[in-house]
Amino acid sequence: MAETSSSNDIVREENLVYAKTKVLTDNVMHYCPGCGHGTTHRLVAEVIEELGIQSDTIGVAPVGCSVLMYNYMDIDMQEAAHGRAPALATAIKRLLPEKYVFTYQGDGDLAAIGTSETIHACNRGENFTIIFINNGIYGMTGGQMAPTTLPNMKTSTSPYGRDVKMMGNPLKMTELVATLPGTCFVTRQSVHSPANVRKARKAIKKAFEYQNLKQGISFVEIVSNCSSGWKMTPLQSNEWMVENMFPFYPLGDIKIPEVQVEQKEGDVLHNSLNQIDKDSKQVKY
Amino acid sequence: MAKVKGAIVVDFEKCKGCEICVVSCPADVIEMTKEVNAKGYHFAYAAKPDDCTGCANCAIVCPDGVITVYKIKIVVEKIA
Numbered sequence: 501m502a503e504t505s506s507s508n509d510i511v512r513e514e515n516l517v518y519a520k521t522k523v524l525t526d527n528v529m530h531y532c533p534g535c536g537h538g539t540t541h542r543l544v545a546e547v548i549e550e551l552g553i554q555s556d557t558i559g560v561a562p563v564g565c566s567v568l569m570y571n572y573m574d575i576d577m578q579e580a581a582h583g584r585a586p587a588l589a590t591a592i593k594r595l596l597p598e599k600y601v602f603t604y605q606g607d608g609d610l611a612a613i614g615t616s617e618t619i620h621a622c623n624r625g626e627n628f629t630i631i632f633i634n635n636g637i638y639g640m641t642g643g644q645m646a647p648t649t650l651p652n653m654k655t656s657t658s659p660y661g662r663d664v665k666m667m668g669n670p671l672k673m674t675e676l677v678a679t680l681p682g683t684c685f686v687t688r689q690s691v692h693s694p695a696n697v698r699k700a701r702k703a704i705k706k707a708f709e710y711q712n713l714k715q716g717i718s719f720v721e722i723v724s725n726c727s728s729g730w731k732m733t734p735l736q737s738n739e740w741m742v743e744n745m746f747p748f749y750p751l752g753d754i755k756i757p758e759v760q761v762e763q764k765e766g767d768v769l770h771n772s773l774n775q776i777d778k779d780s781k782q783v784k785y
Numbered sequence: 786m787a788k789v790k791g792a793i794v795v796d797f798e799k800c801k802g803c804e805i806c807v808v809s810c811p812a813d814v815i816e817m818t819k820e821v822n823a824k825g826y827h828f829a830y831a832a833k834p835d836d837c838t839g840c841a842n843c844a845i846v847c848p849d850g851v852i853t854v855y856k857i858k859i860v861v862e863k864i865a
């Protein structure tokens with residue numbers, strides 16, 4: 501078989517199928533190799549590009565490894581005090597209700613110091629999106645135990661494993677907020693494989709679109725790895741996550757919105773929901 | 786006969802050598818170099834470029850977004 505084409509013929513602008521989105525800056529991310537923070541940043545950026553809302557989106561960065569998220573996203577962002585992102589996002593969304601607002605928070609930020617802000621924003625039914633990166637550990641500060649740390653999991657502050665009798669039980673924030681009337685969409689995803697990346701991207705897109713429903717918080721947990729905190733290679737950390745994190749934090753939708761749409765022609769909300777229906781049948785990439 | 790053929794370009798100075806793209810490629814195209822980049826990481830490259838289908842699996846899992854993917858339909862002629 502003779503091929504009529506070489507690699508040089510393929511690498512041309514007109515044959516492009518995938519390139520990094522322009523909503524990400526060209527700054528090199530400071531994350532450890534293989535860290536799910538990078539992948540998740542990219543998915544959020546891709547969704548913002550696809551929805552054409554780059555100048556209509558305001559993000560709130562947390563304290564944790566993703567504290568510098570605003571260096572990587574070419575959108576308006578505000579840094580919150582540790583755990584306070586949902587309070588800040590509440591203010592932003594109430595002042596600028598036409599903007600798409602999201603918080604991006606680790607498990608130490610969202611489920612430890614920020615538990616109160618998270619639960620009350622979810623219970624009040626604020627209309628923004630929460631992206632929750634759960635790696636079961638305080639990555640940034642050296643791998644200390646978090647409320648989300650699995651039973652028997654070793655961390656720098658539970659070197660013999662988390663003893664639930666002494667240290668308490670892991671907190672499933674996502675199941676917890678799903679029980680609150682102020683959340684409309686609650687889902688748990690991961691970004692370690694191509695199939696999971698596609699699903700997570702769809703979930704993040706829906707979460708942003710559901711802000712138009714004005715039915716409350718859309719909440720996307722990403723179960724993620726922390727190779728440095730877990731003291732593994734990136735590939736080992738993904739395997740460990742599949743074997744240990746997923747049984748405790750199962751992936752999938754936990755709550756989906758009860759959609760009540762006025763069937764008015766030309767109605768922005770109506771059109772946006774039609775868009776959601778269309779998109780849920782096709783994977784974008 | 787039409788066949789799909791892909792190609793990847795790795796922005797190798799930004800690659801952190803995590804190898805997640807390697808295990809995500811259904812055609813086993815990608816391997817890690819023996820040499821290292823300026824950051825000291827072994828980096829990903831297309832070791833079997835002819836097997837690439839342009840599926841973009843490697844690119845969408847790359848945490849650092851350093852892979853660009855191209856794809857064409859080509860005509861393959863059978864030589865008897």
Ligand SMILES: Cc1ncc(C[n+]2csc(CCOP(=O)(O)OP(=O)(O)O)c2C)c(N)n1
Pocket residue numbers: 563564565566582605606607608609610613633635637638639640641646726
């Ligand atoms: C008020 C306050 N308390 C404590 C800290 C220290 N601190 C910084 S990041 C962090 C935990 C981050 O963990 P997580 O939110 O899970 O983020 P990760 O790094 O794992 O992504 C803590 C306790 C701080 N910066 N500010």
Ligand code: SF4
Pocket residue numbers: 530531532535536537565635639640725726727728729
């Ligand atoms: S310490 Fe963990 S969470 Fe932080 S960048 Fe490294 S791998 Fe990611």
Ligand code: SF4
Pocket residue numbers: 791792793809810811812813814815831836837838839840841842843844854
């Ligand atoms: S585009 Fe698909 S086939 Fe080509 S290297 Fe990437 S994962 Fe492999």
Ligand code: SF4
Pocket residue numbers: 534795799800801802803804805806807828829846847848849850851852
């Ligand atoms: S996934 Fe990205 S950063 Fe990791 S080895 Fe592959 S190209 Fe490099």
Ligand SMILES: [Mg+2]
Pocket residue numbers: 606607608633634635636637638639646
């Ligand atoms: Mg964490």
